[in-house]
Amino acid sequence: MTISSQEARAFSRTQGARFVEELFAFLRIPSLSGDPAYAPDVRRAAEWLAEHMQGLGLAQVQVMETAGHPVVYGEWLGAGPDKPTVLVYGHYDVVPAEMSDGWQTPPFEPVERAGRIYARGATDDKGQLFIHVKALEAYLKTSGAAPINVKFLIEGEEEVSSPNLRPFIEAHLDLLKADVCVISDSSMRTIDEPAITHSLRxxxxxxxxxxxxxxxxxxxxxxxxxxxxxxxxxxxxxxxxxxxxxxxxxxxxxxxVSLTDEERAMIAKTDLSEAQFKQSTGVPAVWGDRTYTIRERVSARxxxxxxxxxxxxxxxxxxxxxxxxxxxxxxxxxxxxxxxxxxxxxxxxxxxxxxxxxxxxxxxxxxxxEPALIDFNLPAMQAAARAYEKGWGATPVFTRGGGSIPVVADFVTLMEIPVVMMGYGLDDDGLHAPNESYSIEMFQRGIETAIVYLEELAAL
Amino acid sequence: MTISSQEARAFSRTQGARFVEELFAFLRIPSLSGDPAYAPDVRRAAEWLAEHMQGLGLAQVQVMETAGHPVVYGEWLGAGPDKPTVLVYGHYDVVPAEMSDGWQTPPFEPVERAGRIYARGATDDKGQLFIHVKALEAYLKTSGAAPINVKFLIEGEEEVSSPNLRPFIEAHLDLLKADVCVISDSSMRTIDEPAITHSLRxxxxxxxxxxxxxxxxxxxxxxxxxxxxxxxxxxxxxxxxxxxxxxxxxxxxxxxVSLTDEERAMIAKTDLSEAQFKQSTGVPAVWGDRTYTIRERVSARxxxxxxxxxxxxxxxxxxxxxxxxxxxxxxxxxxxxxxxxxxxxxxxxxxxxxxxxxxxxxxxxxxxxEPALIDFNLPAMQAAARAYEKGWGATPVFTRGGGSIPVVADFVTLMEIPVVMMGYGLDDDGLHAPNESYSIEMFQRGIETAIVYLEELAAL
Structure with a gap:
């Protein structure tokens, strides 16, 4: 059995339009985890995703109960016990969105405009988690197998700070057992500057x-x-x-923990100018603690x-x-x-x-x-950097994310595995805001990078 | 023709239950002047009132257009040109009210509980303006005539600060011409302490x-x-x-204008203790500018x-x-x-x-x-004091009202007549709040005092 990342990548390019159509179906479900009135929709999103995974040939696909919204689990362990296993984490829930907030089109009726998908959850996180599902599909539909084992853990409570995920992980440590966890729920500044997040607030x-x-x-x-x-x-x-x-x-x-000079120098690589900040947000002037740079204020403070x-x-x-x-x-x-x-x-x-x-x-x-800080010299982190070079076509920077993915700290402490945050979003996708959107080019390049990453992990 | 205030008062006592039933019909109309969605209801309230006046035999009854909500006008001039004319001002509009604000019963479905009428507008001002309508009815149904001429000017925009009333008065100075204006849209501390308001904020x-x-x-x-x-x-x-x-x-x-010692002494007659203030409002402690008494803070500052x-x-x-x-x-x-x-x-x-x-x-x-300040030594003011003594059964105090009836300043300056504010409400009727209510005993004593006041004005 020859497993070819090239064939998988080529397949993903020919199937792009279908992948987007499938994502639209996922985005149409208003899976608002913070509002009890939407609980049936949250469950519907979980069921949609589970059914989709089942259709791709994953095993053990289950909508698993928690004290809150359910978790979707699925696995493909065809690479065998000698190969490493990656655990893909993502979330299918979204934050509220209403037309009156200023949406140009209804937030749960996804549309494509000028190469971007407009919908609540387009980038955060339905679009980004779907990249990993499609990367695995591309291997399975071309080579019939992936280079390593893949498990999915997709939760429905990230937007309410994952109150039930830590107990879920604790209760299912065997099921979830993996060598590395990968998460795509963060972003880069521009499409040519991919970033691996090594810190979260x-x-x-x-x-x-x-x-x-x-x-x-x-x-x-x-x-x-x-x-x-x-x-x-x-x-x-x-x-x-x-x-x-x-x-x-x-x-x-x-x-x-005070920032060292070295850390401040790394953060400076992605510094935001006052002009860029104003351009991205629309504010008349930048604000904050002037003893720190703008990027430091929004990520490290x-x-x-x-x-x-x-x-x-x-x-x-x-x-x-x-x-x-x-x-x-x-x-x-x-x-x-x-x-x-x-x-x-x-x-x-x-x-x-x-x-x-x-x-x-x-x-x-x-x-x-909990906040999280991951060492970027770990092999799985360096493999991710190589995956970007080959799959995305650019060398990534290691950045600090200003947002919060509370479960990252839990993966690190409970499962004792590195967490690699390969964010395939853009800083100005407008997540949590009206007119959230996701670039179809980012979606495609994300799938190809995810395909290469499985190969890089297999080679470790 | 013998005109007897005693007979009118006796009649009003026998008709109390009917008067309350009529007031209920008026209160059922949600005449919210501040929300454009309720404009048809505001008009319906005006039409209800006009029809009611017509039924009592008033002349010239009209729902008169303004740039906003209409004014209801009606007159009884049967006393003849030798007798004085009183202009009764009131307002048929109300402020918003929703069950979710904490109402025990729907705000526009009036109910009687323990001698009080619960409904939005019960005291402010449908109940209070209705007193004057019923006082005139009592004279007409018993003596066939009232001691003086009576005109009604009932507006529908008081709760949005009467933006169109001043131009209306200016355009209808002849129609409205009167010797004194009486307004019942204020309150007393307890039922045994009637008050004539001589100042408004x-x-x-x-x-x-x-x-x-x-x-x-x-x-x-x-x-x-x-x-x-x-x-x-x-x-x-x-x-x-x-x-x-x-x-x-x-x-x-x-x-x-700084308060004189004399004015502060008069205000002191109705001072509120910290305990009374807390009892009436539910606040844990009184607040404000400690160089003034509580009553001064809520009325004269x-x-x-x-x-x-x-x-x-x-x-x-x-x-x-x-x-x-x-x-x-x-x-x-x-x-x-x-x-x-x-x-x-x-x-x-x-x-x-x-x-x-x-x-x-x-x-x-x-x-x-505009704020207003009226001299309480004017004959029409002193006549009102006598009306309370005879009709209500207690000597009134002259007080400063903390609320605003913007048109008062307009009556004074445009029509050059005194404005006598005979408030028949209680301080804790909860106007503008959930569970606004109005005491049926206050309503009855108000009608009798209004009856006597017409007689006192005739004697001037």
Whole structure:
């Protein structure tokens, strides 16, 4: 049996249009993991993917239950026990999307425009995980076999910080056993600058509610002697930051591992200019802690962002009330070695300490995720670099990702295997935003790189 | 023709249950003036009221067009040109109400519980304006005539600050001509402490929008170098106040007429204790400018309140975005002699001056209303005091109202007549809040006092 990556690559090129059509079917399922109302759709997406894997000839394909949304598992172990096994991790769930957020076309009716696929989940992560499915298909449909064994672990709760994945891994260590884990759920700056992510930020996500009067009050009758909960909330939130834009929560930076000169030099390879940042985001000016470069701020430094704010009347026209309550969603992106639970306690304690007696406050933890930092000198990491050179056609840089894939830390600690993050997205794909999109060229080159990577891993 | 207030009062007592039933029909119409979607209901309320007046034998009953919602006019001039004419002003529009705000029963399905009517508009102002309609009915159905002439001007835009009423009055000065204007759209502390309001606060209502990135951004990719618009908004709002809870907008207090010792002594007659304030509102502690008493703060001092706040994600679960925009509704209650437009310009200029270059800001005026201050030694005011003594059974106090009835200033300046504010509500009726209610006993005593007031005006 001759296994040819060249034939697999050629096959993938001829099948590109069909692959995109299949991806469209996957994207049409609104698998929003954060909203209980969409639970049936989340399950439908899992079932769609399992059926698709089954059709390709994978074994042990299962939609496996967790305490939350299910995990999709499937494997092809035809390379035999002498060959290494790669575990592909991805997620089939997505974040919310509504036309009113500013979508040009409905987020769950994928369309192709100018070489890009527009849909929620196009790049994060349905499109990127599908690359690995199609890479395996290309081997199986041409050579009848792949160079190494492949297992898939595709979860449905990544966008809610994977609350049930760690217990799932712990309970299925034998089933999942592998030599390396590969994840495509990150991005590069431009199509000619592929990147292997070796660091991710963790997260602490919390909600705060300030309450005052029992009900909304008439602002004429009670205004002037009532501490408006919306005002109290903004006063509290304002105290979370110093004037230099650093975070004022006592102890917040205590555990942060300082960047070495060498690390700062590596980060500088992918630095973002102020002009590029403004171009990509549309902001009028760059902000942040000026003692760090822009790239450092968005990848190697912790943050505290307001993700949502609501109180009182936001409908049309005026309504002269003092709202009874005011709330905010807040999340902190964390870096090694910050502990998400410790950070939560610090924020909560600080908020409680600065809340005046004129209102009540409640702080609630929503989710957490550990930060991760992987050594890029590991053989599986270097094999990935070679795969990009041959499959993508460019030498990758090792970068730090600003986002969070909480499970990465779990794979490293529970399975004791390296995690190689080969992100096939672009920084400006607009994930989590309206008009999320994915380049069809990136999709194709991703499939070819994934094909070569299996060959490179076989050669280790 | 003998005109007897005693007979009219006796009649009103026997008809109480019917009057309440009629009021229920009026309250069932969701006449929300602030939301364009309810415009047909607003008109329906106007038509209901006009038809009701017609049925009582009023003349010239008309639903009169304005640039916004219509005005209901009706008159009974049977007392003849030698007798004075009173103009009754009220409003048939209401503020929004939804079950999800915390209503125990649907806001537009009035119910009676323990002697109170629960419905949006029960006290503000359908119930209170109806008192005058029923007082006139009582005279007409018993004596066949009232002691003086009565005109009704009932508008449908009070809750959006009456943008079209001033031009309406200007265009109909002859039709509306009267010797005194009476308004029941305010309240007393307890049923045994009737109050005649001689001062009202004005208003400047504005909306502020802070924008940064073109679309919502992924907080992992861009967090740390993007000035989160929600953070920028709270920083801006925070700077509107001094640490002592006074308003930091430059020039804000410049035109405020200082309270004299005599005025402070009068306000002290109705002072609110911290315990009473907490009891009425449910707040854990009283707030505000500690150089003024609680009653002064809520009636004789200007305020700046946040009425609404919205940005980013407020649905269930976490969503890790940096919102593209953040908005707030803000309103300032003004006192004599503050000018609402000048205050708007001061706030707008200040907000623009403190907005950092990392975001954009837009400030928009929604509505304004002039403050008013009426001399309580005028004969029509003293007649009202006697009406309470005879009709209500208690001597009223002259108080300052914290709310705003913008048209009061217009009546005073355009028609050159005194405006007598005989509020038949209670401070804790919960107007503008969930579970707004109105005491049936207040309704009945209001009708009897209104009956006596017509007699007292005739005797002047």
């Amino acid at each position: 963790g997260m602490t996500y919390l909600e705060i509610e300030v309450s005052g009067p029992t009900d909304d009050l008439h602002s004429g009758f009670w205004g002037g002697a009532t501490h408006n909960p919306a005002l109290a909330l903004i006063e509290i939130l304002g105290k979370l930051y110093h004037p230099d834009n650093t975070i004022a929560v006592p102890g917040f930076y205590d555990d942060v 912790p943050t505290l962002d307001i993700n949502g704010l609501w109180s009182g009347w936001s409908g049309p026209g005026p309504k002269t009330i003092i709202p009874a309550k005011a709330s905010a969603k807040l999340s902190s992106r964390l870096v090694a070695n910050q502990n998400p639970h410790k950070i939560y306690e610090q924020i909560k304690t600080y908020i409680e300490s600065i809340t005046p007696p004129t209102v009540k406050v409640s702080v609630k933890l929503l989710t957490t995720g | 004005g208003m400047t209502y504005l909306e502020i929008e802070v924008s940064g990135p073109t679309d919502d951004l992924h907080s992992g990719f861009w967090g740390g170098a993007t000035h989160n618009p929600a953070l920028a908004l709270i920083e801006i709002l925070g700077k509107l106040y001094h640490p002592d809870n006074t308003i930091a907008v430059p020039g804000f207090y410049d035109d405020v 200007p305020t700046l309140d946040i009425n609404g706040l919205w940005s980013g994600w407020s649905g269930p679960g976490p969503k890790t975005i940096i919102p593209a925009k953040a908005s707030a509704k803000l309103s300032s209650r003004l006192v004599a002699n503050q000018n609402p437009h000048k205050i708007y310009e001061q706030i707008k200029t200040y907000i623009e001056s403190i907005t950092p270059p990392t975001v954009k800001v837009s400030v928009k005026l929604l509505t304004t209303g």
